[in-house]
Amino acid sequence: MKRIALFPGSFDPFTKGHEDIVLRGTQIFDEIIIAIGYNSQKKRHFDIDYMVAKIKECFSGKDNIIVDKYTELTAIYANRNGANYLLRGLRNTTDFEYENSIAMVNKDLYNGLETVFLITSPKFAFISSTIIREVHNYGGDVSKYIPYTL
Amino acid sequence: MKRIALFPGSFDPFTKGHEDIVLRGTQIFDEIIIAIGYNSQKKRHFDIDYMVAKIKECFSGKDNIIVDKYTELTAIYANRNGANYLLRGLRNTTDFEYENSIAMVNKDLYNGLETVFLITSPKFAFISSTIIREVHNYGGDVSKYIPYTL
């Protein structure tokens, strides 16, 4: 059976930290679906279709990495797309407490859907989408933190 | 003297984790007042009066558990209702840091009002109102996490 993992997130924007997790994830899983969850009430800084295109650009030529967007519960989307695992990165203890809750609910409500964690590589662990948005907002150069050109 | 504890929160919604703390709290205190703090600027997912009714339903027949709502400072409300203690649950370290600050201010400003903590039982520790709202929002089944029928 093919091992398919979903790497869900808002990716506003997708960072080198996210890329790190995806690339390392491909050593564990046969296929990774990167999917941007969105809901119409939450305003994004980077347009979702633009971001989907940018992420696709990063992994062009890699057949085992798929990029998508969705607007339902992550677990439902995973199930509908044959993903048996969620893949998530952990940067620090704040991430840990948050991801712990999410993972347990996903497992509990959705038939044992398993979340697999990698710890973000040190050189990317301080990068967050929030900080990138802030720097970008003020016209700062964020190119060091994203694996594509804006 | 009767030991009365206030269990304050936004309870949007009240969860089985909250119920766990209240029931264990009744082994320590003579009476527990569950009170939903609200302010008009913060939009709720579940209507406050509906939630008050649902919580009452959970504890119907228990005379030592009172359910209410309030719109003033927690410490003031506690004082006005004869509660000498605040009761709070701790799920994880993020909760701890947050509750620590609140407890110190309540004690410092309001004449030694004491906050008593119980650690949430493991099986409920990953449940948060935030996650329940999210799951509910997308039409997921949250009945496992709440001690009443929506």
Add this chain to the structure above:
Amino acid sequence: MKRIALFPGSFDPFTKGHEDIVLRGTQIFDEIIIAIGYNSQKKRHFDIDYMVAKIKECFSGKDNIIVDKYTELTAIYANRNGANYLLRGLRNTTDFEYENSIAMVNKDLYNGLETVFLITSPKFAFISSTIIREVHNYGGDVSKYIPYTL
């Protein structure tokens, strides 16, 4: 029914932080038993009988505070002495993670024995028996941190 809480620890030495928790605990419980758990394999810095005497000195005249030592499982000792609660202080997140495990085991194995937590007052939260031993070891003055004269 009398509410009796056990405040267990190695108290090597008993600090003003411990005293803070005990005094605040007497506002919640009818009686508090302070008991030094010891095992012969673990070498103490301060002699256990000396420390029992010193703690007794702190609370002399208070009938609702009892000081003792024990050499069995905390939960067994609590049960044998009619204590329905354990009382513990939390200083920081490291304490929280540790106490969380202990509390769950005590509850799980010993018929629901409940641990009640207070957060140590800020001015005492940085005091630990370990640091006091270290300072004392090198001849430093630790009198500010202990509620008795050595």
Add this chain to the structure above:
Amino acid sequence: MKRIALFPGSFDPFTKGHEDIVLRGTQIFDEIIIAIGYNSQKKRHFDIDYMVAKIKECFSGKDNIIVDKYTELTAIYANRNGANYLLRGLRNTTDFEYENSIAMVNKDLYNGLETVFLITSPKFAFISSTIIREVHNYGGDVSKYIPYTL
């Protein structure tokens, strides 16, 4: 070379905890610039010019403490004003995780701009601008937590 540190923040409001860090900072640096970062999208509770005035009032007579506001990236502002260091207080582990990320980005993007941390004194560590705003909002007395009269 004069050692100038920038102490940036939203200071909504400036607290005794902030004052503690600034005063201790003057023992390390020759000059400290306290600067309120703001952006027009984020609504403040306390007016920015009122707060600048109040902070100036706190440190009147101290030539080595300057109070200002800015609306650009913190690192750019620091550079433009000759500040070679950022000064920040740490209250707890949640602060630590957040400040860690910010500090690394500031260092990484802006030519090694160094962030120097002091741990907030225990008696102020539970004070946060958020809690003060909440208490103030409900008409509670916050004068104990701020080093000036509102």
Add this chain to the structure above:
Amino acid sequence: MKRIALFPGSFDPFTKGHEDIVLRGTQIFDEIIIAIGYNSQKKRHFDIDYMVAKIKECFSGKDNIIVDKYTELTAIYANRNGANYLLRGLRNTTDFEYENSIAMVNKDLYNGLETVFLITSPKFAFISSTIIREVHNYGGDVSKYIPYTL
């Protein structure tokens, strides 16, 4: 290529929390090697060969779970046995900080050896070998926490 993961530990003793991680790990990996690392200087509570036998008993009949012991660097042992991954459980933030360091060193020194993390199920998250040893030491019943009969 077969995906083989090493689940290393001192397992003094092996707990239901460890079992939880191994069983969930078999949904991700083709084979799991459970290996007890030991060094002669560190005294164990439970004899290593006894523990190896007990763990084997737990997983008897499962061909994809191998039980072993080793006395070299974990990464060297992994390499020598064809394990491309380390599997580790995370219970809380204290675990996280510790495992983070170990994982980075293993990756950094040993050619990208990847550590994959699962978060321990809530009902087992409070169980630690340390607490079990302590309870067992005093004659308490630990059978609820271990997946075999002592």
Add this chain to the structure above:
Amino acid sequence: MKRIALFPGSFDPFTKGHEDIVLRGTQIFDEIIIAIGYNSQKKRHFDIDYMVAKIKECFSGKDNIIVDKYTELTAIYANRNGANYLLRGLRNTTDFEYENSIAMVNKDLYNGLETVFLITSPKFAFISSTIIREVHNYGGDVSKYIPYTL
């Protein structure tokens, strides 16, 4: 007045993470004293005089960095050597909780002795003396983690 900071530790061994803090510290202070605290009861992995020599080797030619050893309370040593500040690195939240306590005691007992913190650079944050000793003990190559040749 010359700003002298003491960088105390057991440095068993001194790592690139320590070097990182010292070098960044020289941008803040005029002089840094690196001093190995030792007590005869605690067995070291690396001989103290050997380590003093190795650290000296790292900073040879830098007049503003002094290397020493001491066997008294850190604060007393600082005072005796004219150091008005302690310099410490923070790698993670576990460090934070520990350093917080130590810093408060040093400040409280020793006339306001101030501890200044830098957050360890990401690429060194996972390095600990404990892990290096462990790797070294088993014959692993630790040269990547120390700024000198063993």
